[in-house]
Amino acid sequence: MLRFLLVVFFCLGVIKFGKAQEITWLSFEQLDDSLKIKPKPVIISFYTDWCVYCKKMDKEVYSKAAIIKEISQNYYAVKFDAETKIPIQFDGKTFHKKMQFHELALLLGAKEKQFTPPVTLILDSNFVVKSRWFEYLSSDKLLKILKTN
Structure with a gap:
């Protein structure tokens, strides 16, 4: 019985550690809290x-x-989601959907007052925009952007 339990725990450990990792995506509310605790x-x-x-x-x-x-x-x-209808609380303000797109998407991700996804932003730890990308980014291009910002 002990041998069986050891085999089961070993297999569970292998499955757990062999599982593909994922990005932990935060909401704007979670981001607001996280930036206050540990800026990055x-x-x-x-x-x-x-x-x-x-x-x-x-x-x-x-x-x-x-x-x-x-x-x-x-x-x-x-x-x-740039089309969400959910009001978002961030930095002491509430942002809403305006027409087709959400106010936060328009505020941060519009180019010449137009929003066309995908849009990727890199901000510093003070939430100042360092770069905006209004296009599909390959993994090589995004990795280079991430490492240089």
């Missing part, structure tokens, strides 16, 4: 449900071990 850079990924390139980034970029490791070790990560 932030990556924000704005998406919509209908955006083909957003889905491609989820499947081909945010699933890569090197991306997961870099983001997990050095950034807070926020993934935000």
Whole structure:
């Protein structure tokens, strides 16, 4: 019986450690709290449900071990549906959906007053925008951006 239990625990350990890691995506509210406790850079990924390139980034970029490791070790990560109808509390203010897109998506991710997903932002630990990307980013390109910011 003891041998059986040891084999089961060993197998569970192998399965647990062999499992693919994932990025821990925070909400804006969680980010607000986290930045107050321990400031560090932030990556924000704005998406919509209908955006083909957003889905491609989820499947081909945010699933890569090197991306997961870099983001997990050095950034807070926020993934935000630009069309959500949910009011968001952040930095002492409440943001709402305006027309098609949410106010936060328009405020942070618009280019020339237009919002077109995917949009990726890199911010410093003081929540100052360092770079904005208004395109699909390959895993190589995103990794280079993450390491240089």
